[in-house]
Amino acid sequence: MNKLALPIAIIALIASVGSFFYLQSSSELVYVDVNKLLDGYKRTKIVKAEFDEKAKTMKSNVDSLISNWQNELKVYEKERSNMSKKELELKQELLANKQQQINNYQQAVQKQLVEEDKKVTQTVVNDINDFVKEYGKNNGYKVIFGATGNGTIMYGEESADLTDIVLEKLNAEFEGK
DSSP states (O other): OHHHHHHHHHHHHHHHHHHHHHHHHHTOOEEEEHHHHHHHOHHHHHHHHHHHHHHHHHHHHHHHHHHHHHHHHHHHHHHGGGSOHHHHHHHHHHHHHHHHHHHHHHHHHHHHHHHHHHHHHHHHHHHHHHHHHHHHHHTTOSOEEEEOSSSSOSOOOGGGBOHHHHHHHHHHHHHHO
């Protein structure tokens, strides 16, 4: 019986060591470069172009209001010598109120643009996160780390970088929609 126990123990040891190395290789640690995914994702470019166009239009509206106000100010400066004291006060008050309204509008536009930029960026990030999650599940990864370039992953072997593969498949899925 002792002669049989030794070979069984050796076989069990070999099987456990083999399964350990097999499981280690199948749960390899991998990562993606989040910034590279954001920059390379085709939807990011489309969303950014749409946002830039909207921002340009809104800024153009503000510029138009400012230009109109400046023209009114020039007219006022030319005509003020012919105005009565009461007319001067009323015109100055009107110009000051209009300038304040333009400033308020400009601040509201800037705030709206910042919020909309955050919103569209978050939408793209959510798309990428959802895709990476599905990719990880479908390809048997236990964990996919996200490197952002600010110290989250200080080093990773090139073979552990899935960024290019994920980006290619992410763009293929987007173009298929």
